[in-house]
Amino acid sequence: MDSKQQILLRSDEAKEIYLPHLSLDPVIFGFENNKLKVLMLQMNYRGKWLLPGGYVRKDEDLDDAIVRNLKERAGVSDAYLEEFGAFGKKNRSEFYYEDFDETLFYKQRFISIGYLALYNPTQTTLVKDEISTTCEWIYLDQLGNIDIAMDHREIIEKALLTLREKISIKPIGYNLLPEKFTLSELQKLYEVILGKELNRGNFYRKIKNLGILRKLDEQRRGGAHKAPDLYSFDEENYNKALESGLVNW
Amino acid sequence: MDSKQQILLRSDEAKEIYLPHLSLDPVIFGFENNKLKVLMLQMNYRGKWLLPGGYVRKDEDLDDAIVRNLKERAGVSDAYLEEFGAFGKKNRSEFYYEDFDETLFYKQRFISIGYLALYNPTQTTLVKDEISTTCEWIYLDQLGNIDIAMDHREIIEKALLTLREKISIKPIGYNLLPEKFTLSELQKLYEVILGKELNRGNFYRKIKNLGILRKLDEQRRGGAHKAPDLYSFDEENYNKALESGLVNW
Known part of the structure; x- marks a missing residue:
């Protein structure tokens, strides 16, 4: 099955189980070699990089949806997690799936809720899902070198600003550093x-x-x-x- | 036209123009007599108090939707405005319209995006819309005495916590105090x-x-x-x- 067929198949299932128009985008930060990195997926289809986002099941609490989403798309559990923004410009997501018609679940208008997640990259092996070529940590200073889809670069920037604000009012590091540190x-x-x-x-x-x-x-x-x-x-x-x-x- | 008929009429229109499943709830704080107050509407139907929330038009940016919403439902413009959370428990909103069937726009599952707004109560006269009995500033210490619908009390509490955090990292007061103050x-x-x-x-x-x-x-x-x-x-x-x-x- 090629990547287009796979997307069509998943689209039909997605219509059944998820709420329309609403997506979740976690920005998962890790810290290694004295640098921040962020977890990104590269999609089979068109090869662009995206945040490991997802959707909310019709029968599921929002808080449970983001936890399930992190687990399913990147194998991440027990991260520090906090909502930080909503992204809802018209046409932010509507044009990525250019080879499909309007009935595709993924081609509708999505308003996305952004979650900031902090995670120690050494904690586990990353898993990728079947519609992604790879799931990788990308250093922030390397983000300029990859082709990021939709408004996901803007979402990452807002997450970083939020983290910068948080650091003044809350301790930070428990989820980013190893147990012992200098x-x-x-x-x-x-x-x-x-x-x-x-x-x-x-x-x-x-x-x-x-x-x-x-x-x-x-x-x-x-x-x-x-x-x-x-x-x-x-x-x-x-x-x-x-x-x-x-x-x- | 009684309040039930009015709701049915608006429901048909709402289905045409708004995205389903997504609502906006602004928590508008004002400061008067050395106390914080919050702007609430009392609905004709069932008489409960609600935040002056609204929806996103299918053809409208999210940022524009919240500004329009503040204006339409409470006559408020030029408030300081910031997204602060998403509220998405199952059944948080599904049961308020108990006398209607499932086809009512307002009876579907809504995930609501919360906005913190700061506003000087003396700036303007409040307006109420046609489905509300009254639009009023309620002092925070009086919120216990009114019947608040859905999870709107929880939304107000989260907004207050956010404001408490913000005050440590950002100046506050420009939108809450008169031009000259002691x-x-x-x-x-x-x-x-x-x-x-x-x-x-x-x-x-x-x-x-x-x-x-x-x-x-x-x-x-x-x-x-x-x-x-x-x-x-x-x-x-x-x-x-x-x-x-x-x-x-």
Whole structure:
């Protein structure tokens, strides 16, 4: 079966089970080699790159739909997940399936709800679904080199802005860093999200004052320099800060 | 024409012009007498209170739909407006129209996109539409005394939480306060949004450090005490802070 036939077959099924006009697009961020990356699928059909989006079943809560969607399309579970925007320009999605007629489920107008997801890329092996050639982490600084469909580049940019805002009011990193990390790795994470370099002394002082870190009795071995201390998050304080926010007026 | 007939008539028209399954619900906050209030409509049919929500036209951008909706249902224009969440539990909206059959436009499953709006209540006279008995500002501390339909109470609570988060990273008040205000009025606004009392000295120091205020050569007259200085927002710095955020890492 070629990719066009596969799409037609799935379209008929999709009409049966999903609500029309409404899609979900998760922007899944990971952090590796001191850089942010985002999870993208390349479609068989036309070869463009897309966020691993999906739809809402007629009999399913919205919150369950996005969790199922992450699992089905990218094999991702237990990510930090937060709604961050709705994307609804006319004709944002209507023209991708240019070889099909208007009866195709995927060719209708979709308003898409964007979800920000944070996920540690080392946690699992990615799976791709049958309509995708590949499911891959793409470094943010490589996004300019791939052909991204529809308005998905705009959705990624909005997600990054949201993450940048969130970092000021909520702790971040639990879902992005390995269990044990150095302060320098945590600083790098803040720097790539904020898009600027931070003063090391100020950063260490501020982050320690938040009370969300636990210093371990272990060091990172192997470098040429003095082995740096390892830290982990204090889960209780981290979750408290997630709930009540970091900023005091 | 009674309210049931009116709903049936509007339902037929709605099917023609709006996308199915998708609604918009604006939570419009105002600030008066040192208290937050929210704009609600009371429906003719069944007499329950609802947010002044609406739908997206088949030929309309989502961003335009919410602006049109605010204008049509409550006479509100030029409000500060920001998407803050999506509400999509099964059966959240399906049972309100209990006297109608399933063909009614309003009786289908709706996933609703929530918008936070900030608006100065003195700016204009409210208008109500033909399916509403009244359009009113309800003080937050009075919401417990009215019968609110569907999940609209939950939507209001999420909007308030969002506002509480935003206040830490963005300036707030331009759309909620009169043009000239005292520092004490601005402090009250922060206190009602944050839900706690703030230390006056700390607040004055912090808010002045933001650089978004302009001290006027005028005082508020009429009180028993020393006439307090009036302030207005420095529009340029305020907008800069809106864009770049208040928190420095």
